[in-house]
Amino acid sequence: MNAAPHPSGPGDPESRLLGPVEVRALAERLGLRPTKKLGQNFVHDPNTVRRIVRTAGVDDTDEVLEVGPGLGSLTLALLPVAARVHAVEIDPVLSGALAGTVADRAPALVDRLRITTADALRVTAEQLGVTADDPAAGPTAIVANLPYNVAVPVLLHLLAELPGLRTGLVMVQAEVADRMAAPPGSREYGAPSAKLAWYASARRAGPVPRAVFWPVPGVDSGLLAFTRREAPSDVPKAEVFAVVEAAFAQRRKALRSGLAGWAGSAAAAETALRSAGIDPMTRAERVDIAGFAAIAAARPA
Incomplete structure (x- = not known):
């Protein structure tokens, strides 16, 4: 108390x-x-x-x-x-x-x-x-x-x-x-x-x-x-932060390439990005935290 x-x-x-x-x-x-x-x-x-x-x-x-x-x-x-x-x-x-x-x-x-x-x-x-x-x-x-x-x-x-x-x-x-x-x-x-x-x-x-x-x-x-404020998503924070870290580790690259390691391949990253409603050629600095959460939720199994 x-x-x-x-x-x-x-x-x-x-x-x-x-x-x-x-x-x-x-x-x-x-x-x-x-x-x-x-x-x-x-x-x-x-x-x-x-x-x-x-x-x-x-x-x-x-x-x-x-x-x-x-x-x-x-x-x-x-x-x-x-x-x-x-x-x-x-x-x-x-x-x-x-x-x-x-x-x-x-x-x-x-x-x-x-x-x-x-x-x-x-x-x-x-x-x-x-x-x-x-x-x-x-x-x-x-x-x-x-x-x-x-x-x-x-x-x-x-x-x-x-x-x-x-x-x-x-x-x-x-x-x-x-x-x-x-x-x-x-x-x-x-x-x-x-x-x-x-x-x-x-x-x-x-x-x-x-x-x-x-x-x-x-x-x-x-x-x-x-x-x-309230968290922007129900996706586990650790999963969202993993996307954030992967994206900014190669911030000069488009997310399709920058998230290839995280997703398993560039093609898998593109699929996740499109499912999240984000252009695969977008760079990390253009994505807000809700967008990173949407990408995490769309990660291929």
Whole structure:
């Protein structure tokens, strides 16, 4: 069950957000050297985290999932507005320090925080309080600064694992945000775009300056917003994703050729494509997720 809504208004508990000085002091105290391997670029600008929370639109009916809370900059901004924050952190040093940071800077909000030390690529619904009796329980929104090197697989894994996730706002590499939100027919449209479209509608929600991070990343960042929707087909997701992967593995080829390996031959691929109502000479970037599902359903036995 979701946590009971808490009162909201001018009298709400507040938290003291982290600025550049506080972020570096925390890192020094923990002996932390940010690593590229874990995608550690920490936000140190209070205005940026306020903007992220405001854009996400979460409120006291939401249980928010935050992946990679790091030193707690975004966590401290989420706690005053959400019913609960589930923080998933792979680094045990950061995970162990987060509760203390919240206790120091937002003592009235400690009971809203749940910390799980885990790899977000492998975290399970059960670890986040979701049971078979109530699969829609647990996190309802994800708001996170995702590690850029694994942002796409993390987001797809969480959407698959947590059916109760309804909305999200994630900070990712700008190029990744473009790909994830890209519509069919655009240059950026690819397998990540199609797979995300299975779960949700997505859109770009603005840029994020490099200067708000420590250390400063070598790439631009952006916000990606999404809203979950019904799957476009009853065809099993794994079968649809197999078509997506095969099609984009050879995206420069017409689907008749690109899907030959998947179907068994070019002729079999053409038969499936025509059955799905798709021109065999179409390329992958012209097909939406419903079209890929129709192709999967038409695969020869």
